[in-house]
Amino acid sequence: xxxxxxxxxxxxxxxxxxxxxxxxxxxCIFLGVGRADNxxxxxxxxxxxxxxxxxxxxxxxMNLSVADVGGAVLVISQFTLYGDCRKGNRPSFTEAAxxxxxxxxxxxxxxxxxxxxxxxxxxEFGARMRVRLTNDGPVTLLLES
Numbered sequence: 343x344x345x346x347x348x349x350x351x352x353x354x355x356x357x358x359x360x361x362x363x364x365x366x367x368x369x370c371i372f373l374g375v376g377r378a379d380n381x382x383x384x385x386x387x388x389x390x391x392x393x394x395x396x397x398x399x400x401x402x403x404m405n406l407s408v409a410d411v412g413g414a415v416l417v418i419s420q421f422t423l424y425g426d427c428r429k430g431n432r433p434s435f436t437e438a439a440x441x442x443x444x445x446x447x448x449x450x451x452x453x454x455x456x457x458x459x460x461x462x463x464x465x466e467f468g469a470r471m472r473v474r475l476t477n478d479g480p481v482t483l484l485l486e487s
Contacts, residue, residue, distance in 0.1 A: 344423040346372040349481035355465040363463035368413030374423030375444035383487035388454035414461040
């Protein structure tokens with residue numbers, strides 16, 4: 343799995359002209375699932391996201407997690423994180439998991455975060471979406487299973 347995690351002041355996603363989800367302070371997660379990924383990868387990365395200390399404490403140090411600050415997480419499926427651009431100018435997506443494999447792992451990731459007490463909003467798996475966010479920092483991290 344590949345994740346782009348962005349610390350945000352706010353984030354929202356629109357599917358087919360209507361806003362489907364929004365959060366305030368928290369993390370916007372773009373999640374890509376690879377062919378070799380499994381449910382334990384999804385759970386491990388969800389735990390990592392929950393405990394990632396990227397929010398500032400009273401001294402201005404990144405020492406608090408999204409759970410510590412009472413933040414939320416917006417999770418957006420994004421197979422293009424597995425785009426391979428090493429040859430030519432058109433990305434190859436052969437390393438991305440097919441939808442029938444990726445969807446259950448995306449759902450396992452979301453479920454694990456929710457079960458841990460984090461407020462989670464989502465886009466719509468496989469849909470064309472418009473994501474709007476206000477990056478805080480900016481803080482943007484790449485995570486892989």
